[in-house]
Amino acid sequence: MSDDASQVSGLTAQAAQAAAQSLTDHSRAQLEQVVAAARAVLDGSAGHVADDAVRTALAAALSEADQALAGTVAPARAATLGASVSTAAAQVAQAQQAWQAAQTAAAQAAAQAAVRARAAASPTPTSSVDPCRTTYTGPPFWTSVPTATGDGSNGNLPASSMTALSWTTDSHGTRFYLLTPAAQALEKLNVAFRAAFGHNLDIDLAYRDYATQVAMRAALGTVAAVPGTSPHGYGKAIDVPELPCEYGWSSVQRAWLLAHGPSFGWVQPAWALQNGSGPEYWHYEYTG
Incomplete structure (x- = not known):
C-alpha cells in the first residue's frame, strides 16, 4: 500500500x-x-x-x-x-x-357539604369573628407537580423546564414548582424577604396544571381564571396565603413585596390591585 x-x-x-x-x-x-x-x-x-x-x-x-x-x-x-x-x-x-383528580373530587364534595352546613347553621356574631382569619372560603386545592411528558402548553409544562422552591412545601408535603427562571428569581427575593422579616415568604399555591384549573373554575366560578389561561399554568405565578393581617391590603409584608418584588422580576399585576378588575392581594406574577 x-x-x-x-x-x-x-x-x-x-x-x-x-x-x-x-x-x-x-x-x-x-x-x-x-x-x-x-x-x-x-x-x-x-x-x-x-x-x-x-x-x-x-x-x-x-x-x-x-x-x-x-x-x-x-x-x-x-x-x-x-x-x-x-x-x-x-x-x-x-x-x-x-x-x-380523586383528591379534587373529594375536596369539591367536602366543600359542597360545608356550604350546606353553613347555610343550616346560625350566623356567627360579628363581634366574635377573627379579623385576621383567612379570607378564603372555598374548597382546598394544592399545588401541582409537572410531568416528564408535558408539551409546554398552559397547565402541561414538562418537569425539565421547572424548578422546585427550596424552602417550603404545601400541606401535603408537595414541593412548589415554578418555571426555572421564575423560581430562581423567587429564591433571591426570599433571601431579601427573610432578611427583612426574619422568616421565609409563605407560599400557598404555585404551578397549577390544567386539571386543577378546571376543578378550580368549577368550584369557584369566575373568581378562577378560564382553564388554559392562568399564569399559574405557565409556572409564572404564586399565591401567598389569604391572611389579611400578614399579606392583606394594608399589611407591612405586602407593602414590602410591592416595593422590592419588581427588583427580582415579581410584581402584583394591575388587575389584582385593590382598585383593579379582580382584586387579589395574595397574587403575584413573574415578569422577568
Whole structure:
C-alpha cells in the first residue's frame, strides 16, 4: 500500500472513531436528560399515587440507568434504558393525575357539604369573628407537580423546564414548582424577604396544571381564571396565603413585596390591585 493510501485509510478510521464517539456522547446526554426529568416525577409523586407499585417500577428503572451511566453506555443500550425510564415515568405521571383528580373530587364534595352546613347553621356574631382569619372560603386545592411528558402548553409544562422552591412545601408535603427562571428569581427575593422579616415568604399555591384549573373554575366560578389561561399554568405565578393581617391590603409584608418584588422580576399585576378588575392581594406574577 502506498503512503498516500495509508494516510487516507488512517484518516477514514479516525473519522469513523470520532463519529462513533459523537453518537455515544449524544445518546448518553439524551439518557441523562430523561433520567433527570423522571427523577423529578418520582420525587414529586411521593404520597400522591394510589398504588406505589408504579413508583417502585420507576425507581428500579432509574437505578438501572444510573448503573449504566456510571460507565460507558452504548447508544443502543442508552436508547433502551431511556425508553424504559420514560415509560415508567409516564405511568407514574398518569397515576398521580388520577390521584389528584380523586383528591379534587373529594375536596369539591367536602366543600359542597360545608356550604350546606353553613347555610343550616346560625350566623356567627360579628363581634366574635377573627379579623385576621383567612379570607378564603372555598374548597382546598394544592399545588401541582409537572410531568416528564408535558408539551409546554398552559397547565402541561414538562418537569425539565421547572424548578422546585427550596424552602417550603404545601400541606401535603408537595414541593412548589415554578418555571426555572421564575423560581430562581423567587429564591433571591426570599433571601431579601427573610432578611427583612426574619422568616421565609409563605407560599400557598404555585404551578397549577390544567386539571386543577378546571376543578378550580368549577368550584369557584369566575373568581378562577378560564382553564388554559392562568399564569399559574405557565409556572409564572404564586399565591401567598389569604391572611389579611400578614399579606392583606394594608399589611407591612405586602407593602414590602410591592416595593422590592419588581427588583427580582415579581410584581402584583394591575388587575389584582385593590382598585383593579379582580382584586387579589395574595397574587403575584413573574415578569422577568
